[in-house]
Amino acid sequence: VKFDVVRNDGPNCSREQLVRLLGLKNVFVKQLPNMPKPYVTRLVFDRKHESLALLKRGTDGDYIVMGGCCYRPFPKQGFGEIAFLAISHSEQVRGYGTRLMAQTKERAKSLGLTVLLTCADNNAVPYFKKQGFSKKITLPLNMWQGYIKDYEGVTLMECKLHKKVNYLR
Ligand code: ACO
Structure with a gap:
């Protein structure tokens, strides 16, 4: 397996990239049935x-999307908001979600972000x-208010990113 940043340029x-974006969309739609x-x-x-x-890597040698974490960096505010996190059913509980999150944290650090926020589904809070x-x-309200909408059925959560920590280790 490998982890790559995918974006719409x-x-x-x-x-x-477009095939990968479609693959990500399909995994999120399937694993997050409450999301329109x-x-x-x-x-x-x-x-x-x-x-x-x-x-x-599939049998034909092509890479297939088996999971992803979609986020929006807010560079000026210094934080990123995770919108979706999901792993394909057949690959769940094998540690990939944890590895994906570690990769996301390192990527966020490299973008200069110091905090990750997410509106977690209530049942994903323990995860x-x-x-x-x-x-x-801990991020001051005026830094994220208006950028993040906290709605019913979700819990706003924060993860601080420490420059000196290597999350991939
Ligand atoms: N609640 C509590 N613990 C959990 C959950 C959960 N829902 N899911 C997995 N775990 C535990 C595992 O048992 C494992 O425990 P261990 O470390 O004691 O062995 C640990 O978390 C790590 O699990 P991973 O193998 O890293 O997790 P996985 O690869 O399965 O990915 C994920 C987790 C992304 C939540 C996956 O199960 C999934 O896609 N679920 C459906 C989609 C979903 O709910 N996404 C989050 C919604 S919120 C949002 O997107 C902002």
Whole structure:
């Protein structure tokens, strides 16, 4: 397996990237049935968002998307918001989700972000806790209010990123 950053580069977007964006959209739609399909599609293809994709080589040698984490970096505010996180059913509980999150944290660090926020499904709260997220938000309200919408059925959670920590180790 490998982990790659996938983003929509508009007119410059390669066919390979587009196929991967479609693969990500399909995994999210399947694994997050409460999310409206058009909303998932819009965010995955949105040029302000990017995703870390879990890619597995298929029998024909091509890489297939088996999971992903889609987020939007807010560079000026210094944080990133995770919109979707999912692993294909057949690959769940094998540690890929944890590895994907570690890759996302390193990527966020390289973009200069110091905090990750997510509106976690209430049933995913224990999972995010395991991944270093907390319900306690330390980022000042004026830094994220208006950028993040906290709605019913989800819990806003925060993970601080430490420059000196290598999350891939
Ligand atoms: N609640 C609590 N613990 C969990 C959950 C859960 N829902 N899912 C997995 N775990 C545990 C595992 O048992 C494992 O425990 P261990 O470390 O004691 O062995 C640990 O978390 C690590 O599991 P991974 O193998 O890294 O997790 P996985 O690869 O299965 O990925 C994920 C986890 C992404 C939540 C996956 O199960 C999935 O795609 N679920 C459906 C989609 C979903 O709910 N996504 C999150 C929604 S919220 C959002 O997207 C912002």
